[in-house]
Amino acid sequence: MSRALMTGNVAAAWGARLANVDYIPAFPITPQTEIIETLASWVDEGLVDAKLTMLESEHSMVTAAGAAAATGARVFTATSSQGLLYALEMLYAVAGWRVPFVMVNVSRGVASPITLEPDHEDILAARDSGFLQLHAATCQEVVDFVLLGYALGEDPRVRLPVLVNEDGFQLSFTREPVALPAASDIAELLGTFDPMGSALRGGNPTSQGIAVLDPSAYSYFRYEIHLASRAALAAWDEVAVSFAEITGRRYEPVEVYRADDAEVAIVAIGSFSTKLKEAVDRLRDAGQRVGLVRPLLLRPFPDAQLREALAGKKGVLVFDQNLSMGKGGVLHTEVCSALYGARGAPPIVASFIGGLGGRDLPSEEIYAMVDETLAAVQRGEAPPPRLLFTHRELTQQRRLQVIAGVERAKGGAP
Amino acid sequence: MSGAVYRVRLHGRGGQGIKTAGRVLGTALFLEGFEVQDAPRYGAERRGAPIFAFVRAARGPILERGAIQRPDLVLVADDTVVVVPAAGVLAGVTSRTVMVLCSEQPEDVWRARLAPKGPLHVLPLPLEDRGATSLRHVGMACAGAAARLLGVVSLASLRKAIETELAGVGRAAIDSSLAAAERSFVALSEHAGAAAPGEPIAASGYERPVFVELLCEPVLEATAMVHGARTSELVKTGLWRTVRPEVHAELCHKCHWICASSCPDGAISASESGVARVDYDHCKGCGVCVVACPHHAIAAVPERSTEVPK
């Protein structure tokens, strides 16, 4: 299998190309745009046999994606940040239509204040929509997860749309070597999209997306979406094995890195997890028993695998690149709910928030987080959630505030 | 903790003042110093479709929520909704539930039809609604009856509640509403206090729900979609009808395309002889065909319940 250098965005486009998609509804947004530009040129050159249609908004784009999938086409689309939020109503809607397709989200912080830099607030806003959610850590995983996404979403047990997340800039604009599977192997893995008899067709009347006003029937349908999402955990094992046979790359719902004998496990998702692996290696060099536990799947949430991976640890350090206003880190909450009451659940689960709006995660901060977690283990009490924000940053912030006229405003910062 | 709670349910159709009747009763009870909950409940259905309203009242805080499981008093403003299963007129009715129907049929007819285990009273149609195409005062008649049957609402409070809730609709409408409500209030004088607060649902010896573990089912079954055409015809919207179009074959010129093309519900077709035929299972009684027929061959006949629910 040959390897080539490519950005995460080009890798995402390759995922669509290898999946032999039929339809690409598109709308530009930074840092996603390169994906649709790449696909548009491939369609023009005849390298991708699909129709690409520019919509007028992401809301319309996801509507068109769901409608085309309901008509029996294999669909790929992509967005970022504000676009994902703008489309959010339709994410819930098309998940309820039970139409599989893949949407790549190139994650980027959300307004306000508006930014172009990455974090996970956009993608986690879509957490409860019914889309499956896969978080890539490398450009290789971007293409692999798009392909796994089709296999998983189209599985007869699942039939749900899939979001594949790649971090803006960290992956979207970063070139890495990527091994592309052979198109023929993927064609065999995925086959042609099977609408399973529900496609909109002349002579086969169906009414879809319809109102359900009976509370019991509504409960049933909503819960079936949840069960289908949970069924993706079982489907994953088979799909991942088939994928590994083709590519040699075997993915588990939760990656465990040097964590088997660890006292402290770091839990994180996305591209910073490679950075966390590097830190784990350095901490191991320094004699500390630290490991990384990384969910690849956020929906369905791999509770059992996480419980197993974290059982017996003295402390867990959850690194969140997001913030649920008024609560804190979303991943921290999810990990805690998976662990609470479980046999061997770690007594300490510390919460750290960082990497917001593209903020870097320096190695020293990782070491310090581990230190603080170990101290909490010693104390026997979880620390309060910490935002990774240094004295130097606050000093700089004060300078910006002065320029912004804060000292002239009544009651401004001292 | 809550004390004794009065639980009242009012049934009728959209446009008959059921929501207002619930509010009038709620306000009247509030004026009498009760804690009150009142709310209308209606689904996606439209004008003419069955709706209900409910009122709870107690001397202390009311902790119950939502629809009433076991009503103490059920009032039916439009007797044609009794046969509509979805209307749920008899839901939760027990031997101690007092029932009131606004109907042109006498009490013994309703006793025979419904075989109620508890007390049943029939109110005549309000004078204001007799001969009218739509019933506009039946809700108010029920509010007056409810106030009297509860026995804890004075005529003065009832009047004040009507003035309050109808403020803005004009003097004439208020006066006719007052008249309709007062008449039924007076008519049921001898039954004042007949509707008493029922017992709450006990936490011991209750009927245990049988929960099931839902399984992940095949997607075609577990998706909110309809596989096929025209399943709506299973819905008998004919039950909405308060006025029935009747085709007089001797007057019909067999130009059925005229009346049929005017029917929004597609409930008119041609019979074998060419005479227009109305699909009474689905005709909502809008009356468009009555007006559209150039030969005046379709008459509007008031609909009254003649069937008993199974």
Place this chain on the structure above:
Amino acid sequence: MKDTRFAHLKDIPSAHLLGAGTAMCAGCGGLLAVREIHEVLGDRTVFVNAAGCMTLLSTYPFTPFSGSFLYTAMASAPAGAQGVRDALDVLARKGRLAPEDDLSVVVLTGDGSASGMGLSATSAAIDRGLDFLYVCYDNEGYGNTGQQASATTPLGARTATTERGSVASKKDLFGIWAANRPAYVATAIGSEPVDLARKVEKASKIRGPKLLLVLAPCPTGWGFESDQLVEIGRLAVKTGAWPLKEVEGGKIVHTKVPPKRAPVEEYLRAQGRFAHLFEPSRDEATLASIQQSVDAYWRTVTVG
């Protein structure tokens, strides 16, 4: 109107493709039009719906359609139509769609969506040249939620949010659409079934974006007895308040010109939503303004 199979009312098919038993109000003007449109288009049709009264045509497990139906959301039904059309086209090209499995794609939307949050999606679908029929049933307000004012509520009309009558004039959706130069634009009304059938027939023979604005008298929202449905529609046309017209190749043609327009008051008086213009005292200024705008419109019309 030479190439039409609809010379007379009895030519309109009555296969009852739209089943009865729906939750629409008794005497619904929108339903009357949708029924006829389904009859003319046939059962190889998919109705892509935006949130509104007609969303409740299909409530699980009931649907009245002989064709298919897809509810999307309030803002994006034209995008749903785009997705369906694009998918059908690409599947046909790839040999995965038999010709007889193809569908006519129709958007079914109310005026609230069409004139508000759905306007952008509609305009964009026209820009893209989408081959679809866009049907807006115009009941001049947010009917499904109890008739609040929409951008298409006419001057003087009382709604749940304009108790003293709307001070804004009705948004000219026809003009907005026509300015985008789609393949076909027309107005219609259910009480003129032959005119409506011809327009739907004509639209079905043209490729590209076709838009149909159908006035939908609403007994519930407009305040008239349901049996007056057809009469109200006739008055709308007879008084000139609702011009029946179409645009083809940039030229506006009026398909039914009232020979002698009746005063618009006749139309207004028949509806409760305009009652405050007459009682307790006549609102001469508003009445004159409404009549003037109708007169001004017809002065611009060259008949023939």
